[in-house]
Amino acid sequence: MNADTILPDELVEAARRVVELNRAAGRRVAVAESCTGGLVAAALTEIAGCSDVIEAGYVTYSNEAKTAALGVRGDLIETFGAVSIAVAWAMAQGALARSGADVAVAVTGVAGPGGGSARKPVGTVVFARAEKGGDPVDVHAIRRDFGDRGRGGIRLQAALCALELLLPISGETP
Template identity: 70%
Template structure:
């Protein structure tokens, strides 16, 4: 079967859809640097709509604040690429979508935009679950190799985000 996206991404998306279907869980995403890549991978899978409820592409800070209700003070204090912002994005996606679990991705895919403290390839992930304590932060920051360029960083980030959706 032909897919628009890389096979490893589609294969992982299929695993995630099947595992969440078996667990009776619904999922949502809040994406920034991946620009909807994770959502696209999930929707490559026929029947994904019974598991995947919503994907929010909030590339700008304004979109993060308006669509996902990320507080302006969070973005202003910690920056768009931070655990605090990723966590707020995940909580916002969870609340807005009504899903059981939501994952957020925010980062610097390059080639520009990096700094000494947040170089190109820095990506932050967060997961929020409906049944968990809302103050419990499940987040991770990764530094992906920028040698493969923007596309490689985005693919690596998408694969990591999918792993966070495992039940």
């Protein structure tokens, strides 16, 4: 950590890449966060000039907030759980639709220390990426198991992964 930031250097450097490469591609980004609680948006706003890239950030920690702010259907949450590809995908689609950004990433998971289960233990995090003009059935989502490395460690790894998903794919333009 340096005096210009309150966040770990690796997180700030990842955010810097996202801002620089999306600026060069002329893309605006949005994030929908649950278990990271705004950490992805905070990392992006550590970068001077981020306003060229950031369109919006949504912290939707509760199921009700996911529904109200992002339009995630309650039956998806009831059927699959908040920590699921279906819900992460709906969060990303909702952030994209409501913000007008070119790309949106969603993150939802179990940061612990409690809340885990046999099927979704502490450290389980699900991500989804939605793109403007993209096929809504072409799901770009992943589930990661970061293990029980402590709440802060899980949130940091989740934020790094979410930032990586915001990087432009080679040859991608808005």
